[in-house]
Amino acid sequence: MAVLGIDLGGTKMALATFTDDGEKISVNVKPLGNGQGKEVGMMVTTGIETFLSSSLQEGNMIDSIGISIPGIYRHKRGTVWAPNIPGWDDYPLLEEVKAVAGDIPVTIDSDRACYILGEYWKGNARGCQDAIFMAVGTGIGAGILVDGRVLRGSNDIAGATGWMALDRPFRKEYVSCGCYEHHASGEGIAKVAREYLAADKSYSGMLGNKPSEMVTSHDVFAAFKQGDTIAKKVIEEAIVFWGMAIANYVSLFNPQKIILGGGVFGPAVKLIPHITEEAKKWAQPISITQVSIEASGLGTDAGVYGAGYLALKSKPQ
Amino acid sequence: MAVLGIDLGGTKMALATFTDDGEKISVNVKPLGNGQGKEVGMMVTTGIETFLSSSLQEGNMIDSIGISIPGIYRHKRGTVWAPNIPGWDDYPLLEEVKAVAGDIPVTIDSDRACYILGEYWKGNARGCQDAIFMAVGTGIGAGILVDGRVLRGSNDIAGATGWMALDRPFRKEYVSCGCYEHHASGEGIAKVAREYLAADKSYSGMLGNKPSEMVTSHDVFAAFKQGDTIAKKVIEEAIVFWGMAIANYVSLFNPQKIILGGGVFGPAVKLIPHITEEAKKWAQPISITQVSIEASGLGTDAGVYGAGYLALKSKPQ
Numbered sequence: 081m082a083v084l085g086i087d088l089g090g091t092k093m094a095l096a097t098f099t100d101d102g103e104k105i106s107v108n109v110k111p112l113g114n115g116q117g118k119e120v121g122m123m124v125t126t127g128i129e130t131f132l133s134s135s136l137q138e139g140n141m142i143d144s145i146g147i148s149i150p151g152i153y154r155h156k157r158g159t160v161w162a163p164n165i166p167g168w169d170d171y172p173l174l175e176e177v178k179a180v181a182g183d184i185p186v187t188i189d190s191d192r193a194c195y196i197l198g199e200y201w202k203g204n205a206r207g208c209q210d211a212i213f214m215a216v217g218t219g220i221g222a223g224i225l226v227d228g229r230v231l232r233g234s235n236d237i238a239g240a241t242g243w244m245a246l247d248r249p250f251r252k253e254y255v256s257c258g259c260y261e262h263h264a265s266g267e268g269i270a271k272v273a274r275e276y277l278a279a280d281k282s283y284s285g286m287l288g289n290k291p292s293e294m295v296t297s298h299d300v301f302a303a304f305k306q307g308d309t310i311a312k313k314v315i316e317e318a319i320v321f322w323g324m325a326i327a328n329y330v331s332l333f334n335p336q337k338i339i340l341g342g343g344v345f346g347p348a349v350k351l352i353p354h355i356t357e358e359a360k361k362w363a364q365p366i367s368i369t370q371v372s373i374e375a376s377g378l379g380t381d382a383g384v385y386g387a388g389y390l391a392l393k394s395k396p397q
Numbered sequence: 398m399a400v401l402g403i404d405l406g407g408t409k410m411a412l413a414t415f416t417d418d419g420e421k422i423s424v425n426v427k428p429l430g431n432g433q434g435k436e437v438g439m440m441v442t443t444g445i446e447t448f449l450s451s452s453l454q455e456g457n458m459i460d461s462i463g464i465s466i467p468g469i470y471r472h473k474r475g476t477v478w479a480p481n482i483p484g485w486d487d488y489p490l491l492e493e494v495k496a497v498a499g500d501i502p503v504t505i506d507s508d509r510a511c512y513i514l515g516e517y518w519k520g521n522a523r524g525c526q527d528a529i530f531m532a533v534g535t536g537i538g539a540g541i542l543v544d545g546r547v548l549r550g551s552n553d554i555a556g557a558t559g560w561m562a563l564d565r566p567f568r569k570e571y572v573s574c575g576c577y578e579h580h581a582s583g584e585g586i587a588k589v590a591r592e593y594l595a596a597d598k599s600y601s602g603m604l605g606n607k608p609s610e611m612v613t614s615h616d617v618f619a620a621f622k623q624g625d626t627i628a629k630k631v632i633e634e635a636i637v638f639w640g641m642a643i644a645n646y647v648s649l650f651n652p653q654k655i656i657l658g659g660g661v662f663g664p665a666v667k668l669i670p671h672i673t674e675e676a677k678k679w680a681q682p683i684s685i686t687q688v689s690i691e692a693s694g695l696g697t698d699a700g701v702y703g704a705g706y707l708a709l710k711s712k713p714q
Binding site for chain 1: 525526527539541543544546548549550551552553554555556557558559560561562563564565566567571575576637640641642644645648649650651652653678679680681683684687
């Protein structure tokens with residue numbers, strides 16, 4: 081008896097089976113290629129069919145299925161909006177998966193919801209009823225646990241923290257992605273670095289080794305490690321924004337834990353003490369003493385663990 | 398049969414009885430004078446005893462009691478922290494009220510929780526499972542309803558929205574009250590006006606009619622109405638901060654309604670269309686189309702209605 085968790089990303093899909101205690105039994109990662117629309121849907125359903133039949137042969141009955149999707153899951157409709165999968169504006173994933181899953185219950189939720197559920201189940205938010213996962217990758221999203229339940233909002237789009245307003249005045253660059261995301265996401269760090277590179281004609285550091293439009297957040301972190309002046313300015317600015325965002329979660333939610341994950345944390349994990357110092361300046365002074373700010377305990381596995389937890393919770397009793 | 402709601406403020410206490418349908422049967426307002434510590438506790442318990450015995454004489458049995466307090470209610474301990482009542486750092490209000498209430502159930506919660514519960518019961522948040530009351534008075538707090546339940550946080554201090562970080566760089570003025578409260582609370586509006594008055598030696602408008610340390614937010618709103626230049630600058634800045642704060646609630650919580658109340662809304666109610674325009678710039682673009690931003694439907698009665706609703710919910714079935 082096992083549950084199946086699926087972490088559907090923009091470029092690959094991870095399928096893993098877990099015992100009820102959260103022990104990972106098996107894992108299988110499939111690239112999605114450049115799939116679009118129904119192709120990706122087929123890859124998911126075929127992946128599940130294959131997994132179910134091989135599990136059956138191995139004598140591992142699957143009790144329930146949980147799926148983490150890279151975007152918004154519309155609970156009432158059972159459909160998915162995933163900005164990085166072309167054609168998935170309102171994709172009927174639940175219906176398609178149910179067609180191959182038969183009687184096995186299927187639960188779907190957004191990646192940010194799954195990250196915090198994964199950490200709650202088997203990561204650094206164990207035992208916390210009130211906790212937040214801040215995922216900083218290309219964009220920024222937050223999975224928020226309130227009293228043990230995922231904060232969903234009236235239409236499933238709560239946690240859109242990349243849109244947080246953290247600095248005046250409003251700039252046209254915020255229109256497409258939000259203020260916080262512009263300044264402190266992976267893509268944002270690269271954008272801010274490019275702005276500084278364009279403005280500083282005398283700069284001769286390592287970020288000038290490639291055309292500035294090719295500079296990524298990885299390059300900025302590598303240059304920061306070497307003491308590069310522009311990288312230092314960019315990362316120090318990002319630390320302020322991360323600290324302000326975390327302070328706002330602390331003041332609004334009074335959580336026990338804030339977990340930092342996503343591709344940027346990664347290299348930014350080393351900066352957590354500095355980010356925490358920044359958050360302390362801004363946050364409600366009692367609430368900030370009641371929270372622990374930590375790196376993800378599951379790293380890139382947070383999504384698949386969260387999907388496994390979704391499955392476990394929907395398992396027939 | 399009726400429930401008793403009590404709104405304990407910093408300077409007065411309102412007691413009201415309601416039918417189960419939320420019809421107000423009677424109301425009674427008592428000044429607290431300059432009471433401190435146990436004196437205020439006595440006024441509350443005496444008020445309840447008097448009310449209970451007169452209700453009994455009138456044949457109106459009280460089934461349950463709800464109390465809104467001006468601060469933080471510590472649920473696990475039954476104690477109150479109220480910054481405007483000297484000696485109420487950890488005041489054992491539940492124990493004292495229970496001693497006079499006998500078998501009648503007593504429920505206590507923070508004023509901000511009661512505001513949103515009042516609006517949910519009988520005001521402008523009726524029918525909303527996800528709604529936020531932003532109370533802008535001397536300070537700023539938020540009562541937040543998530544999935545029909547008040548957001549409490551791990552230690553009852555969620556909703557401390559006055560501490561929201563909304564503008565870089567950090568300033569020493571934020572240390573005592575938080576960035577948002579410094580710029581946009583009633584006291585904040587007065588402080589910002591005083592800063593501008595001190596900086597503008599050539600100013601000859603109506604805000605100069607009294608010593609600048611006496612200028613209040615009421616004066617600023619009155620001057621704004623007359624087209625005063627400094628008042629205009631202060632209020633326009635406050636509109637930006639209110640819009641940014643509301644945008645952040647929208648992006649994080651995806652609520653159906655945001656209700657604006659407290660003493661400042663009040664005169665700022667007329668500004669809601671401008672504040673909404675500002676919020677639209679910053680917020681998650683889909684979520685902002687799903688929210689309605691409105692003035693309180695209950696005004697200064699929001700707290701006592703919320704207390705009544707607390708009572709109703711704890712009534713023996």
